[in-house]
Amino acid sequence: MSGRSPWPRVLLAAMTVLALLWVAPLFWMFATGVKPTPEIFATPPRLLPGMPTGDHVHVVLTRWPFARWLLNSVIVATATTALSVIVSIPAAYVFTRLRWWGRDALFLVFLSSMLIPLEVNVIPLYFLMNRLHLLNTYPAVFLPMIGMPIGIFLLRQFFVNIPAELDDAARVDGCGNLRILWHVILPLSRPALAALVIYMFTFAWNEFFWSMIALSSPRMFTLPIGLRALQGAYDIDYGILMAGASLAALPALVLFLFLQQSIIRGITMTAHK
């Protein structure tokens, strides 16, 4: 795979075609969302909208609290991310920088639970949130996403590589654990923190099963749940459905265009030794 053989060029050309095909469904979504209904169902299908229209977008935005869904998604994802980061940092610290009895055993327990998805718990969570009178609120959605061991693991991988001498030096200067964490460890851990933020935000932004159960009133819906409601109302009115899907995909697309490399790097770190 050296840089001089003709291979990379052929490969690049082939891949460009493949990548275009790969994103074609997105193109089709955007195109359908702005086509007048007769064009949507034209045979043979037209690639580009002949007379683009904002009608479908208009229906989505005026008959549905779409902006509110977006806001709800932002609130839920931000709360999930902020709280997970806050609780994971001190826990990752005591698992890496300190030695204590039972540490590895406890870590293994958290580790075994890491891959247990939220989905298996929806029934008990529903009962729990009902008792706490939290159903149909933001906390009902974000609270279960906070104690996810992935946060500890991600930070831990990073913390273990910070030399212990730094802690020792700070300790000699009379720093306690809290100050070491704040002044020594965290400033060195920005990439890991960024990775965790990206991971948690995407996770919360896309959560579907539990949110659908926890949220019942349309004004509380997050984007994925709102789209599902849209489908329930218009079933096969694909113009409206694709307009809604386009609007829901837009924030991710815009963010990704700006933060593409940091997002990919952050996602990479979640499985990187």
Place this chain on the structure above:
Amino acid sequence: MLRHPRLVSTAEIALFLLPFAAFWILFRLGPVLYGFYISLFRWDLLGEVTFIGLGNYATLARDPRFWNALRNTLGFAALAIPLIVGIGLLLALFVFGVRHSRAGRWLEAGFFFPYLLTVSVVGLIWRWMMDPDFGVLLIVLRSLGLGAPPFLNEPRWVIPALALTTAWWLAGYRMVLFRAALEDIPDELYEAARLDGASGARIFLSIVLPLLRPAVLFALVLTTISGFIVFGQVLIMTAGGPGRASEVLALYLYRYGFEFLQMGQAAAVGVVLFVIILGLTLLSFRWLGYESHL
């Protein structure tokens, strides 16, 4: 001399762990136990609750609809997992091959982006593309002279169609992880192999693949787990249909819990899923050594 005497008090450790542990216990461990407890009761239509021990599990074992859901879930997993991991690996090799070019990054971004879409968007797009009458995918396939059955309406095709959709959604994520693993392989290894006259295929089989093994196995475990809880794309694209040909376990759980209000039976499905997934996790620790998760 200051190497080890870390002066740590138990109280301080507890305090540092507490915020995380509280959430973990309340919303992860607690619900697992609570779910098991709920699964020991039966809800009748008037909301009357009766303790029936393991009766719900016996009901599941006798319910053909449950076995159908399990079979569909396994069928989906058996198709989706190799598709996601295989396509992810292939794309990673491609992207790695052109990693030095600027265009390479854009290509990678293109393959990766679907992962950032919510499952509703993915499900709606593919449902539209596979619409029996106007789906562009079917129309294109037919115009190429290929037989294209209305995938989502055919019991035999619906699970493969869902698996394909899921692969489009998630393969980019696997690609990024594999590409990172490829970058971890030192360049000297390739150089040495090439000096020894090894071919590209040989290098791939004897160097790249063995070194990627941990990453691939880990991806298999994660993908298997996400296969077991597949839900959103099924709900949006087929709602379990046609008939019950794509009713998967999570959908079965949802329906029994929130449509038929059989909370105990639904909770029992959750417990079954939990046991399967915990089993897979522990198995993967054995295969990979739990260190590989760190």
